Amino acid sequence: MNVIAKPDTPTRQLMSGNEAIARAVWEAGCRVAAAYPGTPSTEILENLARYKDIHANWATNEKTSLEIVIGASVAGSRAFSAMKHVGMNVASDALMSQTLAGVGGGLVIAIADDVGLSSSQNEQDSRFWGRFGHLPILEPSDSQEAYEMVKAAFDLSERFECPVIVRLTTRICHVKGLVTVGAREERPSQGFRHDSARWVLVPANAKRRLAAQFERDARLLALAEDSPFNRVDEGKDKRIGFVASGPAYMHVKEAFPDAPVLKLGLTCPVPVETVRAFAGTVKALVVAEETEPLVERDLKAAGIACHGKDILPRSGELSPAILLPAVKALLGEPWEPQATLQPQVFPRPPTMCVGCPHLPAYYCLSRLRRQVNIAGDIGCYTLGAGQPWNALDTTTCMGASMGMALGMDLGRAEADKDKAVIGVIGDSTFLHMGMQGLIDIAYNKGNVTILILDNSAAGMTGGQDHAGTGRDAGGQDAPRVDFRKLVEALGVKAERIHVVDPYEMPTLYKHLREEIAIPEPSVIITQRPCVLIDRFHRDPPFKVVEETCTGCSNCLNVGCPAIHVTRRASETRPSGKVVEKSWVRIDTAACTGCGLCPKTCGPKAILPARESLES
């Protein structure tokens, strides 16, 4: 889907924020880039991987990705990492110390916040990291600005010798707009400067660096007061002036074209004196920023009166429709919102794919539901918490299923003493942060069964490769993690490890039943490729023989979206019990022929489409 910018066309192109950022990173002469996929940041590295003169790698997690680029920077090269907001939490250990040591070659980190939670477990404001780590933050408002700011960020990073954060949101990453691009500037590595007093953060060295950091804070503030990224759009109507950053700036311009706006592009540190001067030119000040009131708090701390979260929402995206009534109320002007029809339509939550290899795992878990508590994790298989399986009890963060499963075992109540504990995790997530938790399970002899659903891809973000797939970010062959050997090396007994084909559902079910009965750490690895990746092959489809189908609806419990209900009825048994019946058909164009639903059909009404046609 991405239209890749051809490296040699200096012209105006329609680019998403992510594409524009990749282009800017390449033009800035960056030599090393690393990332772990995470919505909405994923496409930045995907795009970078197509530029041949950059080492663009998928890393195992965000912390290793940041460490790789810190190393490259210390070695004298420009380096870049991209991650989503929750990824920064993982990388923060490295960040918070490197902020003291600083950088060699320019080091830029793009952090993409999922404002409005389109596919994340929380909504957090990454601009806190700038305040936490004493680092500058740039906040673009569209693709063109994302492109310009990333280039400027490399220069800033070198000038102030610190990492620079570019804060993105989904509305920057995935919005396409016009970008005028340029050419690549060659930036050979400056070489490694041995300086252990700086790069080796033992307490004595770190203490000395603290002073340098405070001195940098002062210089950064002076820069913010003077930055061309912080500029005023004059406006005729001086009743309200806006201080706006990120996508909120565009919404303010659209909703209040005549209002003066101080656009903040460099939002950390906040240029309070610039804002104070601007505030003097308008009657009231409104800060329009998405999620946390960070700029607002900084202004209030400096004694500048302003409105912000008192009238605007604390979470989710801003829009003209949200800004207009809030600000009109402040002005004491009436505002009639546009009346729009809101027809009642069923919800359409995301589902697992037709023939998804996670379906059998969740079908089996749903059959065992009453005997088990299940710790879940982050990935496509989180959808197993929904209908029809209802087979996940927790989801917290990448890799948490492992430690939480152990904790659910150790902290179990009397009422749960006969229940087994199961942890479910995907291949990419297991490598990202699950391995450590499994070590804890094995080492502490947890009575836990772990299901590693290996579909040979980071499925949720679109099927990216990782160390377990045998391919790198550029599509080249790469060494491949052997999950069975890895799990054994982490301390799980060989006889407690099973590698199974999930489509062989009875075998999977048998292993699950056996392992939850044995009070030792055990691991079941299911292996079949994600249906969205090249390696997946479809088989001939199945079909329901209408006359044979009894309407028992067992097959619907598989949860495959290719199975559709044609007719429903309630039947009263001789015993007086009322049963709901649903007769089904299979969308043969969609069916991948995985063979799962036939295994759930007692009367054998589901047959290969070809045979049943003949019969």
Added chain:
Amino acid sequence: MAKRKATETVTNILVCGIGGQGVMTASEVLAQAALRLGYDVKKTEVAGMAQRGGVVTSHVRFGPKVLSPAIPAGEADLLVGFEPAEALRWCGQLRPTGIAMVNVTRQVPPVVNLGLFDYPAAPVAEMREAGIAVYDFDAGAIARDLGETRMVNTVMLGAIADHLPFPAGALKDIIVERFRERKPALADLNERAFEAGRQAAAKAKG
């Protein structure tokens, strides 16, 4: 749609459907056509987990200058519905003079099959009752007859081609070129799908 001149004002097109239907590709093609004709263009998606059967909407805005990427509520000029219930879900976003182009092939989700929710009985009729100008036809069947169900998005683009503030040919050229570059075998077929959609829409007069 009462054709508003895109040189003076911003044209707002809302494309909606479900993950995997090609909603995002269709809006990409629209945006590229507008770009080629010299407009400022912005395009954005709201697609939680796009490939997994969830709701997908894509906003395409073009004109002399586009600020916010999202179409303000009730200001869409054209609603391109890849699925009838989705068209119904989003029809409130149309301006009073706007029109809806709707593929009537239903995509019934598992939550409906499981009996947890009902699929609306007659989504298009419901839209008409609300006073919306709807052009409806079976784009799914047209694509199937041409032998490739994934061509629904080309059929839909053909269907809206005569309702845009720029010539239909501009849109067609982009589609055909895209295929010539990537999958030359499908270029002619997509041209036919485009024309079939155009004719279907002409007959569907809402």
